[in-house]
Each structure stands twice: as C-alpha cells, then as structure tokens.
Amino acid sequence: MTNLAALTAELPDGTVVTDPDILASYRQDRAFDPDAGTPLAVVRPRRTEEVQTVLRWASANGVPVVPRGQGTGLSGGATAVDGGIVLSTEKMLDITVDPVTRTAVAQPGLLNSEVKKAVAEHGLWYPPDPSSFEICSIGGNIATNAGGLCCVKYGVTTDYVLGLQVVLADGTAVRLGGPRLKDVAGLSLTKLFVGSEGTLGVVTEVTLRLLPPQHTPCTVVASFDSVRSAADAVLAITAKIRPAMLEFMDSVAINAVEDKLKMGLDRGAAAMMVAASDERGANGAEDAEFMATVFTESGATEVFSTADPDEGEAFVAARRFAIPAVEAKGSLLLEDVGVPLSALADLVAGIEKMAADTGLMISVIAHAGDGNTHPLIVYNPADAAETERAQKAFGDIMDLAVGLGGTITGEHGVGRLKKPWLPGYLGPEAMELNRRIKNALDPAGILNPGAIL
C-alpha cells in the first residue's frame, strides 16, 4: 500500500481524489501562478476529525498540505505545491445560528454569501463583505482576514471572529475562544490564527459575532476631474462621520465598467467615488447630504444622491464589477497596497506617473476610506517586454506605498506572490518574530510551505 493509499483507506470513500483533471483544477488560485505545482491528491474532508487524519498522516509522511477554500485568493496562498496535498474545505458546510446570543457557528467551506444568508434568516447581519462575497469561503476570509466595502465602518473579518477550531500541523485539534463577546483568558490566539493564511493551522470551525440588521443605505456618487480632489473629500468625510462605504474608481476603471455595463457613468471623469451611509432614518439622509456637500466643495463635477436601495446597489455593483471589467482589457497583476489615509492622493498620483512612464495601463480602485488600494496592472502575457514592465511595476508600486508609510498588502495577504517583498517591509526583527511563531507551531513546515515565509 502506498502512503497515499493508507490515507485514502482511513477516510470515507471519495474524500481523497487523484483524478488528474480534477487535480489540475486545484493547482492555482486567482493569482494564476504559472509555476503552480501539481498536487499528489486533493482531499475533501467533511469533519474536523478527518482534517486531523489528513494532518497526522501528512506529518508522519512529511507531505506538505495547502489548505484551500474557494481559491479566489489573489496572492497565491492556495497555490498547490508539487507532491503535496490540497486540503479543500468545500464539503464542510454546516452552520447553526443562535439568534439569542447573536452568534453563528460555521464550518469553513460555506461561501461568505451563504453565511450572510443563513444569519439573515434570523434577522441578523454578518458585516464583512469582500467584493468576492458570492464566490469566496468564510474559511478563506478568516485565513486572509478579508476586508471589503463596509469595513471602513464595520471593521474586517477579525473583528467578527469570536472563536475558532483549528487543526495544527501535527493533527491536534484546538478550540480557541467561543460565543463570549469578551474573553481574555490566555494569549490572544484566536486573533493570531486570523490572517495566518493557512500557515499555522487549518480552520475547521468558526464562531462568528453577528449584528442587528443594517439599515437601508443612502448612496452618494460623485465624479471628479482630479484624483486629489477625491482624496481630499475622503479625509474631510472621515474626519467627521463614519460612512458605511467610501469607494474609489479611477478613469480607467470607470471606462472599463462603462464599456460593459453601459449605465451612463461619466467617461470623462478622472475619478469616481461611491459612498454610503447606513445610519437610521433622517441621519442617513443627513450624512448623505453632508458627503454630497463635501464632494461638491472638494470640486466634484457631478454629484448624485439616492435613498433608493436598488439604485444605490447598482453603483456598488459597478464598483464591485471593476476588477472583472478591467480584466477584459488584458491579463492583470492585481495589487493591494495600503497607505495612511493622508498619503492616498500621493499614492494614486505616483501610480499615474508610473503608468505614463511605462506606457502600461494601470487602473486604481480603492477602499478609499481605509487607504487600501487595488492598482490593477494590465498587460499582454504574449508580449515579453510588456510582461517584464508589468512585473517591475508590481514591485515598484509596493516600494512606492512603503515609501509613503504604507503596507504591501491591506487585505489580500502575502501568499506566495508577495513573499519576496515581506522582509523588506517588516524588517529583520519582525520577520524573525514571524519565523519563531511559525516554527513553534509547525516545526516541520508541513502547512502551506512557501506561503508568507
């Protein structure tokens, strides 16, 4: 019996998959790493105990394990490694909602949108809303500490994780935290596992904190003839109120979306902001009016407000559609740099200059209220020179952001794609601290080797 056969025998029928066509579809995530490996097998457990079996086997046999949710990650965190296992959570789909305690206990494979839906049936709300919410798993969200549109007001994934069950490299299952809104017993290990990108353990269950439902938002859309005016508005708004969304698209993104959706966006604008307030009743309208005034005073060429949720959602959908729309122009290198709010305009200006200097199409969309931007570098992979320029720009944008006091990744994670830039950003002391934690929890380096560290 080969080693893999031993694992197969220990797990329910059909859990271990070795069909080459299926394996091929698990090699890459949305970073589309051309150097992705080919896994030995894809394993699709249904229960924590089965995940333990996989990791015990992997540790005993020295086989690397790459945890995988829905593979929508943009940093290559779920890229398969040659001869390793891809541990997919796609069959771990249970959820129970406790409306009294306002918590949900979910398995990691559920889509973010399925979690939202399940809790909404109890009149509750799970806020984190990555643009990919209909295609990414809650486990992936936890492993990447995913952000989204409403986190400018409501925070990111970690703010909603009360407890976890994780399986460590050696197969030990550990429960951390639970349905208690406050709990400081022992080190903050729940928080340590959030954002650990599958390098410290496999998340097999999560206890989520839920909120009362969100109020219907009032949406404000504004066009600008300069990026700096839009960035100024961001600062003026966040100094005074807490909008529930404050999103930015540059002219490339506006035009790419308009090409596809033909909804009458201002093709001549240098920038567009989509903002929302979800304050209740008159306050929502008042905040919307405040934002509209700030936009106008900052030099907006056009400002449109609506209290109609469908009309508002159309603009939010347009913003969410920006990545696919720009993707229609060519292959993408998708950036995720973040800067202190005050440096947002300088970052976008620097990227515009880079685009002009290199002749590359670079579109900037941003969760502007958080200072988190997604420069999208468009290139033709068949054009070797352009590809090289695009790859250089990818690194230059990180350098630019770090030079402005920013980070190399605001929400997508380091994965494999950004690993070369992590040491320069964190510095040797923080890198060493990362390594010490990793070694303490996974000394043999079984879990997601090559990601982050």
Add this chain to the structure above:
Amino acid sequence: MTNLAALTAELPDGTVVTDPDILASYRQDRAFDPDAGTPLAVVRPRRTEEVQTVLRWASANGVPVVPRGQGTGLSGGATAVDGGIVLSTEKMLDITVDPVTRTAVAQPGLLNSEVKKAVAEHGLWYPPDPSSFEICSIGGNIATNAGGLCCVKYGVTTDYVLGLQVVLADGTAVRLGGPRLKDVAGLSLTKLFVGSEGTLGVVTEVTLRLLPPQHTPCTVVASFDSVRSAADAVLAITAKIRPAMLEFMDSVAINAVEDKLKMGLDRGAAAMMVAASDERGANGAEDAEFMATVFTESGATEVFSTADPDEGEAFVAARRFAIPAVEAKGSLLLEDVGVPLSALADLVAGIEKMAADTGLMISVIAHAGDGNTHPLIVYNPADAAETERAQKAFGDIMDLAVGLGGTITGEHGVGRLKKPWLPGYLGPEAMELNRRIKNALDPAGILNPGAIL
C-alpha cells in the same frame, strides 16, 4: 560592581531605584496579593532604548522582569517577584496626534484619560473606557486588552491598536503594524501582543486608531424587582439596536452606592440598568425611548430617561463608583467572569444562590451588554472561616460561569490570581499552544514569570 550596579551605570541617573520604601509601594497591584515578592529594584525608563538595556541585562543575568503600568490591574499581573525587576512605564509619557490620519502614537505610561484628553484637543475620540480610565495606563490597557462601558458598541482595546513597538525578552525592539487602517502583511502579531499581560514583551509605543467625536448620549436608567427581568431586557435591546452602554448593578451595589452618594437610587430594587445611546439627533432619543419601552415591557418598576449629559453622567459615575462603594463594606475578591449573553440571568441567579448558601455578601455589577460580570465577594480578612468561604466562592463562580459556556476572565486578565483556573478552562491543547508561543518568544522565562502560565 554588583550586577545591578552595572545596570544602574548603563541608565540615566535616577532610573534605577532601590529605596526600600519605594520598592514596597511597587510590590502589589490592585489584586493586593499578600504573597507579593520584594523586587531587587524598580526601573523607570523614559525611552525604548532604555527598556532594551533593562531586558538585555535581565536576560544576561537571568533576572525576572515584571512590566508595570499604574498597578490598577485586578488579577495580580503586575505583582512583584522576589529578586526581580519591576519595570515601570510611568515616565514614558509622550504622545503625538495626527488628526489627518486619525491616529495617535503614544508611549505606554500615559493614563487612559490623558490619551483621551490629548486626542480630544484635535477633535477626536479614543473610545475604550475602563472604569479605571483616570488611574490606569494605556500600556496596561494594551497588555490586558482592557474593556469598559462603551465596548458593547465600540469594541475593546485591541480594536483600536493599529501598531506597537515591543521589546522582547532578549532586548530586541520590534515594530509591528503602524498607522494603516488595514494591513495583513505577515502574521497578526500586533493582535498577539495585545492582552499578553507582559509575558511576551514590553510595549514601549502604541499607534492608536481614533474616531470622530462621540455624540452626546441619551441615558436611560431602570429599576427592576427581579434580575431576570433586567437580563431579558438586555437580550431584547441588543437584538435590535447597538446601545453605547448597557450596565447592570444588583441590589447590594445599588445600596452600597446610595450609602455613599445619596442620589436617591431605589434601595428596594433587585437590579438597576444604566443604558445609553450615542446615536445622533433624533435617533438617540428614539433609541432611548426604545430602551425605556423594553425596560418597561420587561417589568421595570421605574424608568427614567434623560438627554441631559450631566444628569446622565451622574448615573454612569454611580455605576463606575460601585467597586469603591462595595469595597467600603469589607475586603473584596473581585471577579470578572463572562458568559454568552443568553446565560447572564442564570449566572446572576447562581451567584445569588451562592451568596445565600454561604452567607457571604456578593454584589454583582456587569457590563451586561457584553455578558461580562464583576461579582464582588465581600469578606473580612480577620475572619479566617469567612476568608476561606470567600476564596472558595471565588473559584466556584468561575466554575459556574464555565459551566454556563462562559469564561474565567472577560477583561481583567489571568495574571497570577486566576492562573490555577486557566488550564481547566482552556483545556490541554490550548494550554500547550499558549506555552509554545511563550517559549518561542521568551525561552528563558524572563518576562513576568508566574503570570498567565
């Protein structure tokens, strides 16, 4: 030259203190551990580099270091150990506020109230508000992940920590995070250090996230003739809205406060709730009305609402005064157990029964909206039998909470006082994980030995 003389020589004059009277005043924190040790010296550095010097020296000489803020901790986390150093942050008092980025960079020795004041001068707000905010340090808040009254809506300390500088056991200074609202580069180490109670490193600088100013709250006070009615109201309120405060006092606390403040509290009530909404304009009044209605429908005997901030603050001050007021009745064992919201009534009922069975006076006050309670066990230390009963009750309350799905500590930390109960609560796997992290960062056990682990 003795070893301590070498340290003294390396630091500015007056930094190392060995005067026995002064040493005596640094032996205990507010847990008043009778077995507190006597330190070799108290060291009061002003700069990160000086903290590094202390830890390098301590590591080289195998001398334990107990970090200390203002010593208001209630779990013995800052209790001195014999022959060790107490590293007090009281002279580290710098702060700079960046109103544009809405962040502040503070040294750890500032009081929470001083941080609030410094940022308020820039029209900004630092939310976390432990009842001890005028006497505890921001560094201590970070090390304990302190909660408070407004965290039912605004979250706890960790939610406002964007970055840290920490000095590790070996004297290495590490910068983690910074003034970026979102940053997922590398493991979530900033979050790991928050709540680590001085066992992983000394916090020498913190970057805090700030919010626009809070709106003037509307306050609602209600008296109940049963604890369960009050607990029911908590669930009904938090299911629908997000109050900015939802505090509970039982009849012992009400009477103890009334003895001192003579403000006309209902001495006959079984429970009193102090709630607030800080929503803007009409929404604040609407929320207050909603809470008043819920209180009435849940069986409140008296409900009082006010939009007058001073009048409201008087009731909040009464709630904050509960600990000192009950302390006037005898010595206190101060509990900090938390339960899932749905178990709040059962917890309080269980404690009432315990008080009746043991003849002890036990007062329960609570951050009710978070399920975090502070049972205060009153006893006379001169009465050995009563002291023993009190100590037994202290453990029994934790057992009761854990049996109800709760935690042994919601916000005060494990320190030395609750260490015996941690393994039972966390279980062997999570304990082992705590130990692995501690060993990875402080293999010689220099930092706060005897706390948590």
